[in-house]
Amino acid sequence: MGINEFAALVKAASISLAAMSADRKNEALARIAGALADRRDEIVKANREDLVRSESENLAEPLLKRLKFDEAKIEEAVEGIHSLIKLEDPVGKTLFSMEMDDGLELYRTTCPIGVIGVIFESRPDALVQISTLCLKSGNGVLLKGGSEARETNRVLADVVIKATREAGVPANWIKLLETRAEVGEMLKMDEFIDLIIPRGSNEFVRYIMDNSRIPVMGHAEGICHCYVDEDFDMDMAVKIVVDSKTQYVAVCNATETLLVHERAASGFLPALKKALDEKRVEIVGCPKTREIIPAGPAGEEDWRAEYLDYKLSVKVVGSLDEAIGHINRYGSGHTDSIITTSRDKASRFMSLVDSGNVFWNCSTRFSDGFRYGLGAEVGISTGKIHARGPVGLEGLVIYKYKLIGNGHTVAEYANREKTFKHRKMDKPCPL
Amino acid sequence: MGINEFAALVKAASISLAAMSADRKNEALARIAGALADRRDEIVKANREDLVRSESENLAEPLLKRLKFDEAKIEEAVEGIHSLIKLEDPVGKTLFSMEMDDGLELYRTTCPIGVIGVIFESRPDALVQISTLCLKSGNGVLLKGGSEARETNRVLADVVIKATREAGVPANWIKLLETRAEVGEMLKMDEFIDLIIPRGSNEFVRYIMDNSRIPVMGHAEGICHCYVDEDFDMDMAVKIVVDSKTQYVAVCNATETLLVHERAASGFLPALKKALDEKRVEIVGCPKTREIIPAGPAGEEDWRAEYLDYKLSVKVVGSLDEAIGHINRYGSGHTDSIITTSRDKASRFMSLVDSGNVFWNCSTRFSDGFRYGLGAEVGISTGKIHARGPVGLEGLVIYKYKLIGNGHTVAEYANREKTFKHRKMDKPCPL
Numbered sequence: 064m065g066i067n068e069f070a071a072l073v074k075a076a077s078i079s080l081a082a083m084s085a086d087r088k089n090e091a092l093a094r095i096a097g098a099l100a101d102r103r104d105e106i107v108k109a110n111r112e113d114l115v116r117s118e119s120e121n122l123a124e125p126l127l128k129r130l131k132f133d134e135a136k137i138e139e140a141v142e143g144i145h146s147l148i149k150l151e152d153p154v155g156k157t158l159f160s161m162e163m164d165d166g167l168e169l170y171r172t173t174c175p176i177g178v179i180g181v182i183f184e185s186r187p188d189a190l191v192q193i194s195t196l197c198l199k200s201g202n203g204v205l206l207k208g209g210s211e212a213r214e215t216n217r218v219l220a221d222v223v224i225k226a227t228r229e230a231g232v233p234a235n236w237i238k239l240l241e242t243r244a245e246v247g248e249m250l251k252m253d254e255f256i257d258l259i260i261p262r263g264s265n266e267f268v269r270y271i272m273d274n275s276r277i278p279v280m281g282h283a284e285g286i287c288h289c290y291v292d293e294d295f296d297m298d299m300a301v302k303i304v305v306d307s308k309t310q311y312v313a314v315c316n317a318t319e320t321l322l323v324h325e326r327a328a329s330g331f332l333p334a335l336k337k338a339l340d341e342k343r344v345e346i347v348g349c350p351k352t353r354e355i356i357p358a359g360p361a362g363e364e365d366w367r368a369e370y371l372d373y374k375l376s377v378k379v380v381g382s383l384d385e386a387i388g389h390i391n392r393y394g395s396g397h398t399d400s401i402i403t404t405s406r407d408k409a410s411r412f413m414s415l416v417d418s419g420n421v422f423w424n425c426s427t428r429f430s431d432g433f434r435y436g437l438g439a440e441v442g443i444s445t446g447k448i449h450a451r452g453p454v455g456l457e458g459l460v461i462y463k464y465k466l467i468g469n470g471h472t473v474a475e476y477a478n479r480e481k482t483f484k485h486r487k488m489d490k491p492c493p494l
Numbered sequence: 495m496g497i498n499e500f501a502a503l504v505k506a507a508s509i510s511l512a513a514m515s516a517d518r519k520n521e522a523l524a525r526i527a528g529a530l531a532d533r534r535d536e537i538v539k540a541n542r543e544d545l546v547r548s549e550s551e552n553l554a555e556p557l558l559k560r561l562k563f564d565e566a567k568i569e570e571a572v573e574g575i576h577s578l579i580k581l582e583d584p585v586g587k588t589l590f591s592m593e594m595d596d597g598l599e600l601y602r603t604t605c606p607i608g609v610i611g612v613i614f615e616s617r618p619d620a621l622v623q624i625s626t627l628c629l630k631s632g633n634g635v636l637l638k639g640g641s642e643a644r645e646t647n648r649v650l651a652d653v654v655i656k657a658t659r660e661a662g663v664p665a666n667w668i669k670l671l672e673t674r675a676e677v678g679e680m681l682k683m684d685e686f687i688d689l690i691i692p693r694g695s696n697e698f699v700r701y702i703m704d705n706s707r708i709p710v711m712g713h714a715e716g717i718c719h720c721y722v723d724e725d726f727d728m729d730m731a732v733k734i735v736v737d738s739k740t741q742y743v744a745v746c747n748a749t750e751t752l753l754v755h756e757r758a759a760s761g762f763l764p765a766l767k768k769a770l771d772e773k774r775v776e777i778v779g780c781p782k783t784r785e786i787i788p789a790g791p792a793g794e795e796d797w798r799a800e801y802l803d804y805k806l807s808v809k810v811v812g813s814l815d816e817a818i819g820h821i822n823r824y825g826s827g828h829t830d831s832i833i834t835t836s837r838d839k840a841s842r843f844m845s846l847v848d849s850g851n852v853f854w855n856c857s858t859r860f861s862d863g864f865r866y867g868l869g870a871e872v873g874i875s876t877g878k879i880h881a882r883g884p885v886g887l888e889g890l891v892i893y894k895y896k897l898i899g900n901g902h903t904v905a906e907y908a909n910r911e912k913t914f915k916h917r918k919m920d921k922p923c924p925l
Contacts, residue, residue: 078822082845161867163865171883276706298901303902310905311908411513414512414513419894421897422896424898424899425598425899425902426899426903435594435600435895447688449892451893452602452894464861467853468860470729470733471860472733472737472738473741473742477742
């Protein structure tokens with residue numbers, strides 16, 4: 064079967080999945096969780112095969128780490144599914160209702176997007192996580208995993224397919240593309256795929272974004288900033304910058320560049336340096352920074368760098384607006400924080416910084432769906448269409464308009480025999 | 495100045511436009527309306543030049559018709575701006591608020607998307623309409639008009655630029671690309687343009703959609719359906735199908751294909767034929783249709799055709815699900831209506847038809863932002879991401895997360911010294 068016929072089957076199944084009850088979907092989720100636990104040994108065995116083969120093929124260390132799917136990871140996946148079951152069904156919510164005229168009622172109600180293309184590198188946990196999120200939100204799934212994880216992915220896809228079939232979910236709602244199918248082919252299937260969610264390294268995500276006309280939800284980079292204003296509290300500023308940089312360096316919401324107002328720099332930078340030295344953070348800075356504290360030189364490439372490491376670039380700026388300009392130019396639209404005692408400056412920063420998450424007096428590391436209390440996280444989006452910042456289940460639904468009449472035609476309104484009432488209602492859609 | 499420098503200026507101006515007050519934006523809108531009226535003669539004169547030149551260059555009749563921008567059109571544009579002024583500012587609304595912990599408050603607030611690329615063929619009214627919608631929603635605009643309308647576009651852009659400058663809107667928030675700049679260049683500027691809105695013929699919109707990685711909001715085609723079920727009211731069905739097909743044939747929400755249940759066909763089709771004959775509608779049909787009423791043969795191409803004319807294709811189907819399958823296969827995801835007395839069948843149709851607008855017992859012609867009571871209409875979207883169906887001002891905004899703390903760091907939560915409260919609030923963002 065060709066990849067297009069595969070995709071057409073998923074598209075067809077996604078239509079009936081869209082109308083499936085919340086109970087049925089939750090039962091299917093519970094069965095997936097059960098089957099993951101039951102087939103634990105088989106999953107771990109398949110994963111070991113992948114690890115051994117990939118190691119012998121000299122797969123890079125970070126990819127090997129992501130590839131690992133052991134009992135602890137299975138346990139985590141099962142827990143994730145149980146919390147997903149508890150979330151409200153995102154489908155069928157009435158967002159808006161309007162009585163257009165007597166007996167003519169308009170409803171805007173949420174519905175699944177359709178078919179989600181999930182492309183992931185290593186990380187078999189992404190397979191389970193994204194496919195269960197898609198099921199809960201009523202979307203069909205076309206999965207494409209990397210060849211390094213092929214044995215694990217086959218077992219996991221089999222678990223999901225069998226468990227959902229037993230629960231009465233339409234066959235074909237999810238398909239794992241065999242590894243010989245090229246990612247490139249999938250990126251062209253805009254007839255069947257409505258949205259692509261990539262999971263993997265920055266280069267991987269960037270490649271997907273640059274090579275598809277299908278909308279992509281995700282982020283390639285997290286170049287996050289802290290800006291310490293001239294009006295600032297010393298202890299708070301040190302504490303926030305240290306947390307933003309060092310609490311966990313290998314993640315997208317860790318701060319990579321610190322901007323400091325020139326009137327704050329001579330007081331703040333030495334105190335910060337002392338605290339960062341304890342965490343063994345390497346500092347590179349602009350010439351003004353290097354006049355105040357010892358640091359390597361920072362070049363243009365440092366302002367665009369996502370170190371994901373114990374390294375920080377520092378720039379002294381002449382004004383709040385210079386800081387905002389720097390962030391909008393070099394940042395990745397992810398998360399940026401201002402540390403200031405001035406409410407007005409915080410307000411200006413939060414209005415003018417064009418990022419999905421703008422913070423005042425707190426660490427950039429808070430930028431996360433679970434910390435936000437959004438429940439399950441589909442991912443973090445740095446796009447500016449549809450969904451932005453940490454994206455929960457609501458990022459996997461769109462809406463349709465339902466209009467219920469009783470023989471209404473437009474001619475009477477065009478002739479002015481009738482006129483619209485346009486009375487807002489607050490009524491759930493009865494269908 | 496190159497097209498990229500042009501675009502960079504708009505991007506920079508869009509940042510401060512994003513923070514502009516509703517009053518300032520409304521004052522700028524009022525000045526545009528005033529200037530359009532004041533410079534009426536100049537606009538009409540420029541438009542006549544375009545019309546004369548384009549006619550001598552043998553521009554097609556429908557394009558010439560769209561190109562015309564006379565006093566009546568100016569009046570309409572001015573009225574449109576006055577109703578736009580009355581609409582609520584879509585920017586700065588708090589969509590969601592959450593107390594994450596004591597003194598740590600999260601807000602999701604609406605903000606402009608950024609820079610909108612507007613590409614239009616003929617239709618100088620699109621220039622005024624879309625640019626004023628973008629201004630109200632705080633977005634920068636890069637405009638690219640067709641060479642056929644160049645004189646009109648220059649005057650109109652000058653009106654908008656001068657009027658908004660007088661009102662204190664940042665210079666460069668809007669730029670008209672000179673006609674020598676290629677559309678192709680604009681489609682590649684994903685660094686500066688966040689969303690493209692095309693206005694023109696189906697072929698034109700399709701070309702834009704097929705040739706850009708930037709998200710496109712619009713619809714290429716409206717292949718709308720009426721389905722008459724076996725349980726139906728004869729008078730209502732005839733009335734709705736006649737209205738859907740003939741009330742105005744040249745528009746995207748006119749019905750192009752009628753589907754009829756086989757148990758309804760022999761009673762319904764002769765009655766419908768009689769009514770459509772009065773409107774001189776040509777009918778083409780499937781073999782079963784042609785056994786019941788005189789009609790030309792309909793082929794595969796007819797199910798995909800947007801006639802925009804007094805022509806209807808008719809197919810007899812064996813079941814509701816066959817009708818749904820036909821619509822999902824051949825339709826354009828625009829608007830589809832079921833005529834039935836059965837609530838259950840209506841519900842199934844509205845759940846399973848994968849279109850932005852699904853109707854029960856009313857004409858497809860209702861699918862329109864003004865009829866829906868949404869106020870100003872940005873356009874109709876057949877996409878499934880961001881906005882769908884008739885799109886009002888809310889389609890030109892996205893949101894950002896604002897997090898306000900008081901020295902909060904993630905370390906304490908990771909160490910379990912503190913735990914999140916995640917208490918939903920109902921509080922507008924104070925910044």
